[in-house]
Amino acid sequence: MNSARLDRAIDRDTVRRAIELATRAPSIHNTQPWRWLLGERSVHLYADLKRWLPATDADGRDLLLSCGAALHHLRIALAAAGVGAAVHRLPNPGEPDHLAALELSPGRTRDADLRMASAIAIRRTDRRAYQDWPVPEPYLAELTAAAAAQGATLRVITEDRPRNQVLHAIHEAATAQPATPGYDLELALWSARDASPDGVPAANLPTRPSAAVPAARRFRPGELADRGGAPDRSTLLVLGTASDDRLCQLRAGEALSAVLLLATASGLATCPLSQPLEVGHTRRYLRDQVLGGTLCPQVILRLGWAPSRPALPATPRRRAEGVIEPLSR
Numbered sequence: 072m073n074s075a076r077l078d079r080a081i082d083r084d085t086v087r088r089a090i091e092l093a094t095r096a097p098s099i100h101n102t103q104p105w106r107w108l109l110g111e112r113s114v115h116l117y118a119d120l121k122r123w124l125p126a127t128d129a130d131g132r133d134l135l136l137s138c139g140a141a142l143h144h145l146r147i148a149l150a151a152a153g154v155g156a157a158v159h160r161l162p163n164p165g166e167p168d169h170l171a172a173l174e175l176s177p178g179r180t181r182d183a184d185l186r187m188a189s190a191i192a193i194r195r196t197d198r199r200a201y202q203d204w205p206v207p208e209p210y211l212a213e214l215t216a217a218a219a220a221q222g223a224t225l226r227v228i229t230e231d232r233p234r235n236q237v238l239h240a241i242h243e244a245a246t247a248q249p250a251t252p253g254y255d256l257e258l259a260l261w262s263a264r265d266a267s268p269d270g271v272p273a274a275n276l277p278t279r280p281s282a283a284v285p286a287a288r289r290f291r292p293g294e295l296a297d298r299g300g301a302p303d304r305s306t307l308l309v310l311g312t313a314s315d316d317r318l319c320q321l322r323a324g325e326a327l328s329a330v331l332l333l334a335t336a337s338g339l340a341t342c343p344l345s346q347p348l349e350v351g352h353t354r355r356y357l358r359d360q361v362l363g364g365t366l367c368p369q370v371i372l373r374l375g376w377a378p379s380r381p382a383l384p385a386t387p388r389r390r391a392e393g394v395i396e397p398l399s400r
């Protein structure tokens with residue numbers, strides 16, 4: 072890159088708008104556990120531990136995955152706006168909440184960035200039962216490649232035996248987790264919330280715990296009609312990483328975002344499922360039985376074709392003023 076391009080100013084409003092778009096990222100119970108510091112030519116992502124769910128997410132995995140998803144959303148939003156970003160992950164060992172520092176420079180927009188950026192606004196977590204059209208193999212191959220490009224592995228669960236094992240882990244976690252003190256309270260506090268800038272709104276939750284989607288976390292009942300008890304035909308995917316440290320969890324969040332955005336751009340519905348990863352014995356079961364001990368599972372995904380109606384509303388987000396601060400150092 073020549074020095075004239077490097078010297079070109081970075082427009083702060085453009086970067087601010089990119090951060091606002093990044094806050095559309097999915098997060099555990101829509102907690103939006105992030106803070107952004109905006110400098111002249113840099114953006115810093117911090118975890119907001121006040122929004123951590125200690126009973127649900129004792130390891131902090133969901134929090135890191137959520138922040139990783141927001142980081143990838145930001146990289147896409149910046150790239151689509153013609154801003155390049157060199158990303159330094161976990162840049163300061165003395166400050167563990169500082170998850171990423173992005174050094175900004177003038178960049179070039181590629182068509183693929185525009186396609187992914189336009190998926191940000193229309194992506195939704197869809198908890199309904201999916202229809203029985205198969206997801207074409209080339210789509211699955213593209214999603215697998217998208218995860219690999221972010222340093223993670225996406226396993227498509229095709230055979231009956233591992234599918235039943237994943238469903239068993241999901242069921243087992245859903246049965247065991249309510250015994251964790253504080254878990255039910257966190258779920259109640261963050262679900263079926265209306266007129267709130269965070270939490271999962273009633274409009275995005277099924278009217279009753281669905282027998283059709285045995286995989287579903289038991290949120291408070293909402294207002295979303297399901298497919299009248301028709302069985303769920305989703306494809307199950309497990310996203311994993313080589314090890315289970317914080318860097319891998321952050322990168323798994325980036326991969327989760329890449330997979331969700333690409334799936335959305337292809338017209339597919341998605342729903343992350345993290346409950347079996349939050350419970351120690353089901354997480355180890357997934358690792359050893361489903362992934363053959365070769366990969367650390369980070370999150371499960373349901374993927375497929377949702378009913379076209381009703382269209383799901385967007386879940387709310389906190390106002391930019393509450394999450395973006397100027398960098399004062």
Ligand SMILES: Cc1cc2nc3c(=O)[nH]c(=O)nc-3n(C[C@H](O)[C@H](O)[C@H](O)COP(=O)(O)O)c2cc1C
Binds near residue numbers: 097132140194288346
């Ligand atoms: C790490 C992570 C774990 C999640 N786990 C679940 C889950 O177990 N069940 C579920 O229905 N949704 C889950 N979600 C989806 C969130 O509830 C959803 O992203 C949030 O409510 C915002 O809604 P949106 O994705 O439609 O924007 C998870 C999301 C993330 C990022």
